[in-house]
Amino acid sequence: MITEALYQEYLSLLLEGNKAGCARIVAKLIADKIDLETLYLALFKRSLYEIGDMWADNKVSVATEHLGTAITEGLMTQAYPLIFRQAHVGKKAVVACVANEYHQIGGKMVADVLELCGWDTYFLGANVPDEGLMTMLQDKKPHLLCLSLSLSTNIGHLDQTIRHVRGQWAKLPIFVGGKAFDALPANVLDAYTHVKLVNSFPDLKAQLLHFGDHRGQ
Numbered sequence: 001m002i003t004e005a006l007y008q009e010y011l012s013l014l015l016e017g018n019k020a021g022c023a024r025i026v027a028k029l030i031a032d033k034i035d036l037e038t039l040y041l042a043l044f045k046r047s048l049y050e051i052g053d054m055w056a057d058n059k060v061s062v063a064t065e066h067l068g069t070a071i072t073e074g075l076m077t078q079a080y081p082l083i084f085r086q087a088h089v090g091k092k093a094v095v096a097c098v099a100n101e102y103h104q105i106g107g108k109m110v111a112d113v114l115e116l117c118g119w120d121t122y123f124l125g126a127n128v129p130d131e132g133l134m135t136m137l138q139d140k141k142p143h144l145l146c147l148s149l150s151l152s153t154n155i156g157h158l159d160q161t162i163r164h165v166r167g168q169w170a171k172l173p174i175f176v177g178g179k180a181f182d183a184l185p186a187n188v189l190d191a192y193t194h195v196k197l198v199n200s201f202p203d204l205k206a207q208l209l210h211f212g213d214h215r216g217q
């Protein structure tokens with residue numbers, strides 16, 4: 001559904017900051033019944049990764065990268081009609097980025113995929129301090145906590161967050177994912193209990209299928 005030509009047209013519009021043009025492409029794809037994951041991965045994620053590489057190679061400015069990110073975050077709300085029409089399954093998840101982690105779009109996508117699977121989600125966004133996260137867990141009593149990590153250098157913050165959560169919720173299932181794990185050793189999460197590295201949407205959905213009912217107190 002997203003041909004190479006369409007992707008290249010979208011990327012050019014995104015780089016020039018033409019949000020109306022990008023929005024038209026997204027609206028047409030939704031009208032043509034694209035599925036959420038394809039829209040997110042083949043259009044939004046691919047273009048953000050490409051812009052990130054262009055920024056790293058000094059081919060686009062940091063301002064252009066920020067512009068593309070801001071437009072993408074706006075476009076994600078266009079997908080809401082695809083997300084919120086599922087029957088609820090009576091499960092709740094809190095999704096967050098740990099302290100000092102400002103990359104929030106991956107986590108937002110994870111929350112939307114959970115909603116698509118009928119879960120109720122509470123997406124807290126970037127740079128969430130542990131105290132705030134703990135208060136939210138106390139308040140919402142979720143069945144699952146998802147943490148997103150893009151920078152491998154933030155692994156210490158992730159470690160601290162997991163330890164804080166474990167201090168109060170010994171068995172709350174925690175799914176962790178994000179680009180940081182491309183650069184971290186495969187066994188980096190082995191020391192924790194009930195913590196799983198989940199890095200793709202198919203893997204996430206497969207994990208949800210065998211999900212128990214306890215809330216890990």
Ligand code: B12
Pocket residue numbers: 041044045048049050051052053056065066069073100101102103104105106107109110146147148149150151152175176177178179198199200201204
């Ligand atoms: C946008 C962006 C920013 C924005 C983020 C704004 C926002 N609102 O999110 C801002 C400007 C804040 C930013 C800042 C920085 N950034 Co930046 N940024 C990016 C960029 C271009 C896109 C990120 C993104 O949204 N990707 C799209 C999402 C959908 O992908 P994703 O996060 O990987 O998520 C997917 C999976 O990983 C998975 N997933 C993610 N989380 C989870 C969680 C669970 C539970 C599960 C199941 C799955 C899962 O699901 C998603 C779908 O597949 C990337 C490029 C890239 N390759 O990602 C660079 C990039 C990540 N940034 C980079 C850098 C260096 C920085 C800075 C250090 C720059 C600086 N000098 O200030 C700072 C660090 C800030 C901080 N402390 O966090 C580097 C990191 C390099 C590295 N070796 O780690 C990258 C890769 C750019 C590059 N090519 O060099 N950045």
